Amino acid sequence: MTAPAAAPYDAPVPRLDALISRNLGLSRRQVARLMRAGRVCDQAGQRLDERGLPCRPSDGPQTVVIDDTTHVLYHRFELLLHKPVGVVTAHRDARHPTAYALLEGTPLHRDLRSVGRLDLDTSGLLLWTTDGTLVHRLTHPRYAVPREYHVGLARPFEDPTPQLRLDDGHAPGLVALQRCEEASMHPALRRSARAQQHASITLRTGRFHEVRRIFAALGSEVVDLCRVRYGDIVLPPALAAGEHDPIDLQARFAGLSPVPSKAPPSPPDQGTG
Numbered sequence: 001m002t003a004p005a006a007a008p009y010d011a012p013v014p015r016l017d018a019l020i021s022r023n024l025g026l027s028r029r030q031v032a033r034l035m036r037a038g039r040v041c042d043q044a045g046q047r048l049d050e051r052g053l054p055c056r057p058s059d060g061p062q063t064v065v066i067d068d069t070t071h072v073l074y075h076r077f078e079l080l081l082h083k084p085v086g087v088v089t090a091h092r093d094a095r096h097p098t099a100y101a102l103l104e105g106t107p108l109h110r111d112l113r114s115v116g117r118l119d120l121d122t123s124g125l126l127l128w129t130t131d132g133t134l135v136h137r138l139t140h141p142r143y144a145v146p147r148e149y150h151v152g153l154a155r156p157f158e159d160p161t162p163q164l165r166l167d168d169g170h171a172p173g174l175v176a177l178q179r180c181e182e183a184s185m186h187p188a189l190r191r192s193a194r195a196q197q198h199a200s201i202t203l204r205t206g207r208f209h210e211v212r213r214i215f216a217a218l219g220s221e222v223v224d225l226c227r228v229r230y231g232d233i234v235l236p237p238a239l240a241a242g243e244h245d246p247i248d249l250q251a252r253f254a255g256l257s258p259v260p261s262k263a264p265p266s267p268p269d270q271g272t273g
């Protein structure tokens with residue numbers, strides 16, 4: 001018997017006061033006060049005092065003027081960050097600077113979530129979005145989004161066999177692995193003197209320390225690691241460490257669908273990647 005089709009989900013249309021509150025980090029009460037006082041206008045100078053005014057995401061970002069300052073109100077926001085070595089992928093951390101702090105001042109900053117994580121010592125491409133469903137899809141093994149890393153290694157590694165398993169029994173989702181010349185590595189890869197060999201590795205899984213554990217299982221040691229691609233999004237070579245660019249991830253991953261699998265469903269990847 002086939003399961004009944006799910007009822008279509010009608011997301012509530014956001015209200016103007018809620019949108020202003022999300023974008024400017026104000027409480028709904030503060031927004032109500034501003035609107036009542038006639039301090040919120042459209043670009044033509046018309047007072048906006050209907051708090052429940054519907055603002056459809058399909059209409060695109062809305063612009064309001066509050067006390068002569070123009071604000072663009074976003075429904076969602078997405079960006080790519082060149083994560084430097086030495087920052088943690090977290091919103092808060094007692095010991096290290098955070099990748100989140102590098103995004104200060106971006107639209108909807110409070111709602112941004114990273115797509116997976118990179119280790120403290122890993123640099124490279126880290127995507128961020130306010131859309132939790134998209135984060136889930138981009139990190140879930142069923143969607144098998146390929147991630148490419150450039151790697152500096154302390155010594156040569158052995159070729160992997162199909163039986164390759166990591167220390168916890170995990171079979172890595174290896175898509176490609178090749179030895180490379182250092183000159184072909186992405187400029188965002190740190191160049192340590194200890195690195196004797198370079199490689200490019202592409203995985204469709206994102207387990208904890210997966211790249212480091214793969215090379216350990218192949219008899220080597222990762223000394224420098226940089227993620228250079230997520231799906232078909234490449235870290236722009238000219239984007240400096242710590243810098244970010246806006247990007248429309250929903251459009252870039254619009255065609256993403258789960259990969260059919262005979263294996264029982266796995267939980268979302270909890271680790272790096």
Ligand code: URA
Nearest residue numbers: 119122209210211212
């Ligand atoms: N694999 C790792 O070992 N570390 C990362 O940061 C990402 C993938």
